[in-house]
Amino acid sequence: MASAREMRLRIRSVKSIAQVTSALETVSAAKVRRAIAAVNATRPYAEKSWKLLVHLARQPGHTSLHPLLAGRSEVKKILVVLISGDRGLAGAFNANIVKDTLDHFRNFPAQVSYIAVGRKGRDMLLRRRREVIAEFSDIPIAPSFASLSAVGHLVVDEYLQGRVDEVYLAYTDFHSMVKQDTVIRKLVPLDVQYADDRVVAYNVTHHKTTSVFDFEPDDSQILSGIIARFTELQVYQAILTSQASEQAARMVSMRNATDNARELISSLQMDYNKARQQAITNDMLDITGGAEAMAAMTKTKETA
């Protein structure tokens, strides 16, 4: 058994671990709230933009309207925007999103390249020798739309330049503090069928009117402006959602770590107390044993 001193040191170190993890838990809890507030704040705009996009995509003859709405007959190269976190200590958050994404595209009949949002995802992709064409990291909690429009801009650019034929978005959707799951969906070209998918069901309310819009100044000008912007917004929203999920995952895993540390402390404390008591008992036995031996010795001397 370890000495009492060693055990005291262990208890102290586990205590300080518990302190750190519970501090991280508190910080993450605050960040979850901020990230969720940011997601909720973008929802009205995103919902309406999505509605408008779907509506535009369903206009008769939409394939001739805008290349972002028009699918390509042959898909040779695809791009995946993989959204992960910059830091670990978030349970299986980063591992899950990367694993799910890689599984999803394992047997994909096209060449796959990635844009990594978040350092952890980038590292894991590079370790597996995937092609990463761009990386975005050090994103603050609840970033402004302007500071992240570059991600969406790059996506739109890559597609319009013809370097890729489809773009997918892979991120972690936030359901609750304890439930987050991976969502992989096609971002570009806009797939109108996918509007029925449960994934974005909350985003979709169909227009009552089937009327065709007048466009001012003209349709191509409006569409090229707004479709690109709305695509960027979808990326922005995915990043915010993923942030909420990451912080929630971190909070839960830190809470577990704190609980485990507390349990460990109490069991160590019990062992330590036992060891200490054992040591005292041993000392007592030694003393009484010694005293008895002394007494026996003097007795034999006297009789001699």
Place this chain on the structure above:
Amino acid sequence: MPIRCEVVSQDRIVFQGDVDIVNLPGLDGDMGILPNHSPVLTLLRYGVISIKTKTDEQFFTVAGGVAEVQPDQVTILADAAENVDEIDIQRAESARKRAEEALAKTPQTATDEYLAIQAAMRRSNLRLDAARRFKSQKRTH
């Protein structure tokens, strides 16, 4: 029949309610929207949206965006929007001063930066003008 009007910017709902007339700063000129307007999709320029009900008139600055007009609803997706009554004139003024100084300092060759500052300048000018015109007008009523 009132029109359902919503002004939404990327980070919040700026206005939501049933109104009678909406005036939009369209790219090709102002548009007055009354109920049963034909469906239109239009780009907006920098300008002021006015929203009228029978009893009230409200003004909003908008820094570009898109408006979707349906017979019974108007949805404005603004790149940035603000109720004129929320604008603090003093702060708007100092913001314009800062933009002016930055504009003077930046060489025109730094295109991206120059354009960004120019946009900030236009925004602050718009806010200031709108606040002066419409905020004071409200007070005299």
